[in-house]
Amino acid sequence: MTSPDTPRTRPGSPAGPTPADLDLSGIRGWLFDLDGVLTPTAIVHMHAWSRLFTPYLESHGVAPYGEGDYFAYIDGKPRYDGVRSLLESRGIRIPEGDVSDSPDQETVHGLGNRKNDAFNATLADEGVAPYPASLAFLDAVIASGCRVAVVSSSKNAPSVLAAAGIDDRFTVVVDGLVAAREGIAGKPAPDMFDRAAELLGLPTTACAVVEDAESGVKAGADGDFALVVGVDRGVGRDTLHELGADVIVDELDELLPAVARVAERTDSTGTDADLATSAHEDPRRDTAEEGNAE
Numbered sequence: 001m002t003s004p005d006t007p008r009t010r011p012g013s014p015a016g017p018t019p020a021d022l023d024l025s026g027i028r029g030w031l032f033d034l035d036g037v038l039t040p041t042a043i044v045h046m047h048a049w050s051r052l053f054t055p056y057l058e059s060h061g062v063a064p065y066g067e068g069d070y071f072a073y074i075d076g077k078p079r080y081d082g083v084r085s086l087l088e089s090r091g092i093r094i095p096e097g098d099v100s101d102s103p104d105q106e107t108v109h110g111l112g113n114r115k116n117d118a119f120n121a122t123l124a125d126e127g128v129a130p131y132p133a134s135l136a137f138l139d140a141v142i143a144s145g146c147r148v149a150v151v152s153s154s155k156n157a158p159s160v161l162a163a164a165g166i167d168d169r170f171t172v173v174v175d176g177l178v179a180a181r182e183g184i185a186g187k188p189a190p191d192m193f194d195r196a197a198e199l200l201g202l203p204t205t206a207c208a209v210v211e212d213a214e215s216g217v218k219a220g221a222d223g224d225f226a227l228v229v230g231v232d233r234g235v236g237r238d239t240l241h242e243l244g245a246d247v248i249v250d251e252l253d254e255l256l257p258a259v260a261r262v263a264e265r266t267d268s269t270g271t272d273a274d275l276a277t278s279a280h281e282d283p284r285r286d287t288a289e290e291g292n293a294e
């Protein structure tokens with residue numbers, strides 16, 4: 001959550017441009033994380049993880065489950081990796097089991113499946129609406145001619161997109177099921193974003209990554225992308241910046257003026273030839289020295 005001393009007008013990074021001033025002219029594709037970026041499913045996930053681990057850790061007599069555990073060990077990771085990381089933090093070792101394990105079984109996969117049941121029940125009960133600012137931004141970049149994809153560790157991405165009513169915007173969805181099927185490494189590896197760019201028919205250098213999780217921002221920063229946008233839903237600006245986010249926003253509509261400038265330029269030339277040329281340029285170039293220490 002945004003602290004009171006970080007007003008919306010603050011630049012995205014200490015040495016970087018403000019979100020509204022970003023040059024997006026080289027960007028032809030946007031790769032969106034889903035949970036916490038397009039939809040507030042993070043809160044659904046957080047509640048589901050809490051319902052799993054609060055009684056579980058209590059029964060093991062170890063330190064109780066808290067919100068900080070979600071950000072430190074679980075957020076943005078594939079489901080079973082999240083289970084494994086949290087258990088490791090408490091020194092608990094249980095068998096791995098496999099994906100067919102019943103939610104009742106005390107295995108890494110059983111606990112992961114138990115969490116998934118809780119998630120789906122909550123989604124069915126409460127539904128989910130996209131963040132209004134994210135929907136505005138998504139529709140603006142689509143209208144400007146950019147291609148868009150969803151890149152999510154979740155294996156529930158299609159059902160979340162459908163529940164939010166935005167599944168019609170995406171022809172490319174690289175989620176946990178696709179990653180498992182194709183043997184693609186999960187975040188924090190950049191491989192899922194690489195695959196999404198490939199499916200969009202674009203070089204990674206012409207694509208921007210939009211992420212809210214530590215593992216996702218790291219994935220974007222470790223890849224060869226034009227831009228990594230960090231959406232601060234609770235990780236914190238300093239952490240997102242340190243992990244490699246080029247610009248940090250509270251809401252994606254802060255980028256709308258930058259999108260509008262690119263659209264105007266494209267309209268005035270009547271062609272996107274300038275976009276094709278500048279796709280090989282790096283928008284981070286101007287600020288890389290101070291704004292993106294690596």
Ligand SMILES: [Mg+2]
Pocket residue numbers: 033034035036037042076211212213216
């Ligand atoms: Mg996320």
